Amino acid sequence: MRRLTKVTAALGAVALVLAASGCAKKETDTNDGAKSDCVAKDAKKKVGMAFDVGGRGDQSFNDSAAKGLDDAACEFGFTAKTAEAQDGEAESAREGRLRQLSDAGYNPVIAVGFAYSGSVAKVAKEYPKVNFAIIDDEVAAGDNIANLVFAEEQGSFLVGAAAALKSKAKHIGFVGGVEVPLIKKFEAGYEAGAKAVDPEIKIDSRYLTQPPDFSGFGDPAKGKTAAEGMYDGGADIVYHAAGGSGGGVFEAAKAAEGKAIGVDSDQAKTADASVKDVIMTSMLKNVDVAVLAYLKATDEGSVPTGVSRYDLEVDGVGYSTTGGQVDDIKQKLDEYKAQIVDGTIKVPTK
Structure with missing residues (x-):
């Protein structure tokens, strides 16, 4: 694994191109059951995403993260699973959601939002062989944690x-x-x-x-x-x-x-x-770009860790x-x- 301290302009440009590109060649089920022209799913390539309050359908932050996940599933053949958050839930619920995805063999697991900071820090120690990414948080740190943050x-x-x-x-x-x-x-x-x-x-x-x-x-x-x-x-x-x-x-x-x-x-x-x-x-705030770039690197066998910052310079x-x-x-x-x-x-x- 490698530790990143800042996203380069080149990485940002590659991610943006991928986010805008069409998917390849074979019709398959997407995460929500719809059909699109994508590469075939690989059952061994499993990625999990734990949403923040509002979840898929918020027309904002969570939907942007979901788009990055869907694009990665399409481009690279990931089998994806998502989990929803509930208003007013306890920290234990967020921890449990991350554990459930990890126990089910999803690796990496992406936590959407700073509310998962404590949960990711704790659960990542319990599952040292699982890679975690958290969006909008720089506090959670570890050799198996990537922090995807924005300006x-x-x-x-x-x-x-x-x-x-x-x-x-x-x-x-x-x-x-x-x-x-x-x-x-x-x-x-x-x-x-x-x-x-x-x-x-x-x-x-x-x-x-x-x-x-x-x-x-x-x-x-x-x-x-x-x-x-x-x-x-x-x-x-x-x-x-x-x-x-x-x-x-x-x-x-x-x-x-x-x-x-x-x-x-x-x-x-x-x-x-x-x-x-x-x-x-x-x-x-191109959360989809960050998620797609992270999963592209993961697919290539070089799982990012540490802070990757997405600012105006890299769009x-x-x-x-x-x-x-x-x-x-x-x-x-x-x-x-x-x-x-x-x-x-x-x-x-x-």
Whole structure:
């Protein structure tokens, strides 16, 4: 095994090409039972994925991870199994989920989200021959643990700049799912980007829950209520980093005739048709790219361990242009991106 400290531009480019490419040659069952043209499954190549709250179908973070898993199963013939998390579950439930996948012969096992930090650290010691990867966590460490992390603050800077450039009210908002250091990175980048455009802009901020309550990532009603307060208070654009709760933010934007900014995936493509037009842009966090790159290396016999960081330089984060609502400011946003990549702009994480 090899220890990685940073993803190279070349690796990022290879992963992006793979993520965009078609699968090869033979029709087979995918993980969810659908059919697609993929290589045949290999029963000896088993990969497990434990989802975070919200699970497959959240149109955001978990779905992006699932896409990477599905792409890898298609490209390389992995037999994949997924396991769902439940709102309010105890640490023991997360540990049990990882153990069940390991006992069933799935190797590697990918944990989606920082909530698995303690569980991965503990279970990886119990199963030294199983390789684990955890998304969004650098704390869990071990010779059989890979940490797939992102520069969320950099992508958030760009959508913050977009919000300030497009806001007519000079008043915007941020809804975070759970007030934890990871989501504070989104908020810090968003605020920095907005203030780079307009130092006087007003920014409202609200978190839906506090740890250990992680339901803020899967409660659209709370997301709607939080965003309604911001629109009613004069904000005209609200960015959410709240997983499945973001659907409520979009509903509030629609009712208020405002705009919203999605997260993780290009949500103008995945959200309900009734609200797609309010999604001005989304902060792209290419979890699928990280998962696919990890599984590609695993398939090649060189299982990554340690921290692999996906930033703007390797297109690990970015912003979407679906719908054309930021086409008029794209040049300015790309100028900010270049300044972040070359180090002229240092984006805060707090």
